[in-house]
Amino acid sequence: xxxxxxxxxxxxxxxxxxxxxxxxxxxxxxxxxxxxxxxxxxxxxxxxxxxxxxxxxxxxxxxxxxxxxxxxxxxxxxxxxxxxxxxxxxxxxxxxxxxxxxxxxxxxxxxxxxxxxxxxxxxxxxxxxxxxxxxxxxxxxxxxxxxxxxxxxxxxxxxxxxxxxxxxxxxxxxxxxxxxxxxxxxxxxxxxxxxxxxxxxxxxxxxxxxxxxxxxxxxxxxxxxxxxxxxxxxxxxxxxxxxxxxxxxxxxxxxxxxxxxxxxxxxxxxxxxxxxxxxxxxxx
Numbered sequence: 001x002x003x004x005x006x007x008x009x010x011x012x013x014x015x016x017x018x019x020x021x022x023x024x025x026x027x028x029x030x031x032x033x034x035x036x037x038x039x040x041x042x043x044x045x046x047x048x049x050x051x052x053x054x055x056x057x058x059x060x061x062x063x064x065x066x067x068x069x070x071x072x073x074x075x076x077x078x079x080x081x082x083x084x085x086x087x088x089x090x091x092x093x094x095x096x097x098x099x100x101x102x103x104x105x106x107x108x109x110x111x112x113x114x115x116x117x118x119x120x121x122x123x124x125x126x127x128x129x130x131x132x133x134x135x136x137x138x139x140x141x142x143x144x145x146x147x148x149x150x151x152x153x154x155x156x157x158x159x160x161x162x163x164x165x166x167x168x169x170x171x172x173x174x175x176x177x178x179x180x181x182x183x184x185x186x187x188x189x190x191x192x193x194x195x196x197x198x199x200x201x202x203x204x205x206x207x208x209x210x211x212x213x214x215x216x217x218x219x220x221x222x223x224x225x226x227x228x229x230x231x232x233x234x235x236x237x238x239x240x241x242x243x244x245x246x247x248x249x250x251x252x253x254x255x256x257x258x259x260x261x262x263x264x265x266x267x268x269x270x271x272x273x274x275x276x277x278x279x280x281x282x283x284x
Contacts, residue, residue, distance in 0.1 A: 044083040044104075045128065046170055048073075049178055049195070050202035050211040054151055057165045066163045068113075068155040073208075075116055075150045077135040080212045082110050082154075082166065084127045089118045096153065097145025100132045107159030110166070114147045129212045178211075178284050183275035187268025194219070196278040201226060203283075220245070227252070246270075252277060 048071045055070030085104040093099035096113035103109055116136030126132055137147035147153075156166045181193040191213030198219055201207035207222035217239030224245055227233035233248035243264030250262045253273025260269050 044166075044170055045195070045213075046167065046178075047080040047082055047129070047210045047212050048152065048154065050199050050207065050209075051152075054149075055153075057167075066155075067165060068153045068163075069165065069167060071152045071154065073135050073150065073152055075134075075136050075138050075141070077152070077208070078131045078210060079112055079115070079133050079135055079152065080129045080210050081126045081132050082128070083108075084130070085110070085125070087120045087122065087124045087126050087132055089120075089122045089133075091118075092143070093145065095146035097147065098133070098136065098143030102126065102132065108169075109157040111155055111157065113153035114145055114151065115143050116141065117143070129214055180279045181275050183271050184279055185272075187271045189271050189275070193271075193275060193278065196283050197223070197274075200278060200283045205229070223249070249274060 051071040051073050053069060054072040055068070057067050057069060059070075060066070060068045079100070081102055083102065083104050085102040088101040088103065090096075090099040090101060093113070096111075098113075098115035098118065100112045100115060100118065101109055102111075112133065114135070114137040115133040116138070117134040119131055119133050120126060135150065135152045136143050137150040137152070138144055139148055154166055156164050156169055158164050178195055178199060179192055181190070181196055183189050183193040193213075194215045195211050195213040197215070198207060198209065198211045198213070201219065201222040202211065205222040205226040207219060209216070209218040219239075220241050221237050221239035223241070224233055224235065224237045224239070227245065227248035228237065231248040231251040233244060235242070235244040245264075246266045247262050247264035249266065250258060250260070250264070250270050250273075253270050253276075254262065256273045256276040258270055258273030260267075
């Protein structure tokens with residue numbers, strides 16, 4: 001028997017883990033006073049929710065800037081696109097240094113500043129979550145502009161050319177909160193599930209990658225560290241999850257309503273238990 005009440009659960013493949021991506025970012029908002037803008041907003045996300053905000057929108061206004069959000073991160077951090085579009089690279093863009101602008105189909109633009117390196121050609125297309133460059137900001141380094149320390153500056157520009165706060169646009173306020181994962185209901189781990197997992201692991205287990213919902217070796221290594229520290233995992237911290245990793249994750253799930261066997265075979269009921277843990281407000 002396995003973790004499912006209705007049949008044999010299979011250990012998830014990468015395809016299974018990411019199956020919820022389209023549902024997570026492709027929802028169409030209902031009609032209403034703000035229906036049009038909401039329909040746009042759900043195709044975007046905050047890739048930097050796991051990083052500390054070192055400069056708020058108001059901080060920038062107080063300093064005479066047109067606005068922006070600064071996220072503290074080490075030089076060379078990979079920068080995912082908050083939404084799909086066409087990339088325009090602006091080398092040495094004044095005080096902003098190396099700047100990536102993503103032109104979105106809805107007329108909005110995303111700008112990341114103080115990059116240390118561009119990774120896509122000027123005019124290239126990028127999908128949501130695609131890596132457009134590497135962060136910078138080290139004072140005096142090429143591309144850092146007027147930065148006084150390693151970080152990323154992020155703002156958006158609306159179709160009228162007005163700079164806007166991306167966290168307000170996304171509906172998370174200045175806190176950039178994450179939505180709850182539907183995995184608690186459907187047992188299918190998708191993008192939001194893994195974003196919340198990455199947020200948890202960034203707080204508790206030293207994960208420093210993007211909160212993009214695309215788990216890779218760094219996400220899994222942080223997961224293994226957490227499971228080693230709290231749920232009896234005794235295997236290697238190698239970023240390659242196997243039955244021992246999943247069995248430890250089932251022990252976490254068992255603390256949140258999962259009642260199936262601890263057999264290292266993740267299935268819908270196992271994922272639901274993990275999702276109940278991840279849907280706690282502290283991981284928003």
